[in-house]
Amino acid sequence: MILDYSTLVKEHLYLNEGIYEVVMGLSHHYNLGLVSAGSGSLVGRASKVDSWGIRPYFASMLFCTGKRYSRHYRSLMQDLEKQPQEPIIVDDSYARGIDAGVRIGCETYWVNREGLAFPVARKLRPTRMVSSLAELLR
Numbered sequence: 001m002i003l004d005y006s007t008l009v010k011e012h013l014y015l016n017e018g019i020y021e022v023v024m025g026l027s028h029h030y031n032l033g034l035v036s037a038g039s040g041s042l043v044g045r046a047s048k049v050d051s052w053g054i055r056p057y058f059a060s061m062l063f064c065t066g067k068r069y070s071r072h073y074r075s076l077m078q079d080l081e082k083q084p085q086e087p088i089i090v091d092d093s094y095a096r097g098i099d100a101g102v103r104i105g106c107e108t109y110w111v112n113r114e115g116l117a118f119p120v121a122r123k124l125r126p127t128r129m130v131s132s133l134a135e136l137l138r
Contacts, residue, residue: 001026002076003133004091005036005045005063007111011133012052019052025137027057033076033087034061035097037069069100090133094119098126109136 003026012019026032036045042063049055060079062072077087084105091097092111101108102124110126111133118125130136 001030001088001090002033002035002073002080002106004089004093004097005034005049006038007090007092007097007133008034008054009048010092010113011111019133020054022133022137023052023054023057026133030088031080031082032058033080034058035069035072035076036061036063037066037072039065067096069096070104073097073100073104073106088127090136094122094126099124102126 008019008023011022023032034049042065046061046063049061055061060076062076062079064072073089077084080087085107088107088109089097089101090109090111091101092113094110098108098110099122108126109128109130111131112129113131115131118129
C-alpha cells in the first residue's frame with residue numbers, strides 16, 4: 001500500500017490524537033510505502049513523519065518535488081519490488097494520486113472525507129472510496 005504524504009497530514013488533523021495508530025494498524029496488513037511529492041521543504045516533510053514516530057512502519061519512503069505522480073509511484077514500486085497490479089495507491093486527491101494510480105494499473109483508494117460526489121467527467125474511477133484512512137482498518 002502506497003500512501004500520499006498530504007493525505008497523512010490531513011488524517012492526522014482529522015483524527016486529532018494522531019496518525020500513529022492508523023499507520024501501525026495498516027502496517028500489520030500491508031507493506032507500506034510513502035510518497036511525498038510537491039513543493040515545500042523535503043527536510044520539513046521528513047521531520048514531520050519522524051515526529052509522528054511512524055517511519056519504522058514504512059518499507060520505503062520517497063520525498064521529492066514535482067508533480068510527476070506516475071513516475072513517483074513507479075519509482076517507489078520499484079524500490080518495494082512490486083508490479084503495478086500489486087500495490088494499492090491511497091490518496092485524498094483524485095486528480096493527483098488516484099488518476100496516476102489507475103493509469104499505471106494499480107488498485108486505488110480515494111480518501112473522500114468531505115463525502116463529495118464522484119466527478120462525473122472523470123472516466124478513471126478509484127477501486128474503492130473511504131471516508132478516512134482509519135476505515136481501511138475495518
